[in-house]
Amino acid sequence: MPNALLTFEGVHTHIGPYHILHGVDFAVPEGEVTMLLGRNGAGKTTALRSLMGLWKPNQGRITFAGRDISKLPTPEIARLGIAYVPETMGIFAALTVRENLLLATGPAGFQQDRLDTVLALFPVLGQKFAQAAGGLSGGQKQMLAISRAIIEERRLLVVDEPTKGLAPAVILHLIEAFQKLKAARTTILLVEQNFEMARALGDTVAVMEDGRIVHRGDMAALAADTGLQERLLGLSLAAHQ
Amino acid sequence: MNRLAPYLLLPAVMLAVMPFMSHSSWLALTVAGLAMGMMLFLMASGLTLVFGLMDVLNFAHGGFITLGAYLAVSVLGPLTGWVSSESWALNLLALLAAVLAAAIASGVAGLAFEAILIRRVYGSHLQQILITVGGLIVAGELIVALWGPQPLPLAKPAILRGSFLLFGATIETYRMAAVAVGLVVYAGMHALLNRTRIGLVVRAGVENREMVEALGYRVRRLFVGVFVAGSALAGIGGAMWAEYQELITPSIGGEMTILVFIVVIIGGLGSVSGCFTGAMLVGLAANYVGFLAPKLALGSNIALMVAILLWRPRGLFPVGGK
Numbered sequence A: 001m002p003n004a005l006l007t008f009e010g011v012h013t014h015i016g017p018y019h020i021l022h023g024v025d026f027a028v029p030e031g032e033v034t035m036l037l038g039r040n041g042a043g044k045t046t047a048l049r050s051l052m053g054l055w056k057p058n059q060g061r062i063t064f065a066g067r068d069i070s071k072l073p074t075p076e077i078a079r080l081g082i083a084y085v086p087e088t089m090g091i092f093a094a095l096t097v098r099e100n101l102l103l104a105t106g107p108a109g110f111q112q113d114r115l116d117t118v119l120a121l122f123p124v125l126g127q128k129f130a131q132a133a134g135g136l137s138g139g140q141k142q143m144l145a146i147s148r149a150i151i152e153e154r155r156l157l158v159v160d161e162p163t164k165g166l167a168p169a170v171i172l173h174l175i176e177a178f179q180k181l182k183a184a185r186t187t188i189l190l191v192e193q194n195f196e197m198a199r200a201l202g203d204t205v206a207v208m209e210d211g212r213i214v215h216r217g218d219m220a221a222l223a224a225d226t227g228l229q230e231r232l233l234g235l236s237l238a239a240h241q
Numbered sequence B: 001m002n003r004l005a006p007y008l009l010l011p012a013v014m015l016a017v018m019p020f021m022s023h024s025s026w027l028a029l030t031v032a033g034l035a036m037g038m039m040l041f042l043m044a045s046g047l048t049l050v051f052g053l054m055d056v057l058n059f060a061h062g063g064f065i066t067l068g069a070y071l072a073v074s075v076l077g078p079l080t081g082w083v084s085s086e087s088w089a090l091n092l093l094a095l096l097a098a099v100l101a102a103a104i105a106s107g108v109a110g111l112a113f114e115a116i117l118i119r120r121v122y123g124s125h126l127q128q129i130l131i132t133v134g135g136l137i138v139a140g141e142l143i144v145a146l147w148g149p150q151p152l153p154l155a156k157p158a159i160l161r162g163s164f165l166l167f168g169a170t171i172e173t174y175r176m177a178a179v180a181v182g183l184v185v186y187a188g189m190h191a192l193l194n195r196t197r198i199g200l201v202v203r204a205g206v207e208n209r210e211m212v213e214a215l216g217y218r219v220r221r222l223f224v225g226v227f228v229a230g231s232a233l234a235g236i237g238g239a240m241w242a243e244y245q246e247l248i249t250p251s252i253g254g255e256m257t258i259l260v261f262i263v264v265i266i267g268g269l270g271s272v273s274g275c276f277t278g279a280m281l282v283g284l285a286a287n288y289v290g291f292l293a294p295k296l297a298l299g300s301n302i303a304l305m306v307a308i309l310l311w312r313p314r315g316l317f318p319v320g321g322k
């Protein structure tokens, strides 16, 4: 197994008075796609927000490239080379598509080759480059959010439920885009309820339930075992297939 | 159309009052209203960004206005020779010195205020209100201790005194100058916000601070800069307002604070364009109503705010989720 780029060890997170994560353990191997699955309310988003420092874990360690990042402020975590696409996408509606992307570039601005690659992946963004992002459709906003995460070279891409609420054709487009990123050996941590997407992309998988990891293994093994799927993911799986 | 409506409001208001007065009165009042609006914009722009970026309600903002006004008095006092000189260069030098001193003093005061009080109360509006209202009271007492409670006079530079005729209307020179300065500052701020990386980060941060931090920007540090710049602008506004009034009292900042909050609320909390439009509306309304129905002048700004909030509950230019 390749080296882990990111690890959670016994991570507990509280949101206000609520104890949400109860000791989360899993690892994201370098150069692979790790799926984080689980039913609604299992704690997937909370785990990603803890990683980004948006909720502060109050116990346990989150290490990135060998360094404990669980107490760092959010901007410092991001600067280590982590790109985050939140469940809510985090698109700046009042800014143009171009400005949304520009925010994620270094001080020198766009590198033409990376911009070309991104716009080749999602040509519609090129057509709407100078328009306010608030006017994009839901699918286009998700494409913009993903583009913003890859417009600069990063070490880890963290994406929270990119297919949520999108039409099947758009989901296929996103799967294709992620397959290209996977082929380029980008390290990705992907939360998803859409099992098709998980099956198509995942190398390894961790499944959450009630703020804990209840299963870890190869994605292919979970994909082949419908009994296990039913037990771990239950109705949410059937509803999304 | 609906999105354009806020931009059309200013010309619409200007045209609407035309039939009720002579052309020369209209022109004079419009210039006076825009001049007042420009100074209000200087005072209010920092406040709206401070709220937009960190959700901080700062009721002590008026303290920076007062400080700027008093600094102008203190600097112009010893420079009487320059102020009343025939030489426009000496006139402008005196004015520049007063405005610079006001900006620096208010900026430094803002830096200290942010470090000592504001950063302790992030996230709690109740604490922010209590601590900034308290800060305003302390600042007021400090001003009285340093400059005394009596009203202080100050003189306009010679070239900005008096008036000139424009299309048959008598226009006060100082008002025209205030309009010019306000436009230059607005243009500069607009360019900074729309043409630079820092401006881009500020605009994004006003909409969604968390995402900006997740993109690696240290928003808290940026906020300190915005707070200091906003305080300095309030100081400049205060200095210009003091010169306009030619007499200041320790309550100058408190009086302007009410108008400044109306401006920020009308414009939409966090919006610089909204702040600009709101400031012009308040300035124009104060002058038009003061001329047409002087008895209503006091309530006119509140009425304006209520009318606009009934039309657009989140202000003329709503920002993000605010």
Ligand SMILES: Nc1ncnc2c1ncn2[C@@H]1O[C@H](COP(=O)(O)OP(=O)(O)OP(=O)(O)O)[C@@H](O)[C@H]1O
Pocket: A015, A018, A020, A038, A039, A040, A041, A042, A043, A044, A045, A046, A047, A087, A193
């Ligand atoms: N801001 C909050 N305040 C209080 N409780 C919260 C908050 N956010 C999430 N929770 C609770 O934490 C638990 C985990 O939520 P989380 O959003 O992490 O789940 P999830 O696995 O991402 O679910 P989904 O698939 O619906 O996105 C849920 O019980 C949720 O109600």
Ligand SMILES: [Mg+2]
Pocket: A044, A045, A046, A087, A160, A161
């Ligand atoms: Mg979630």
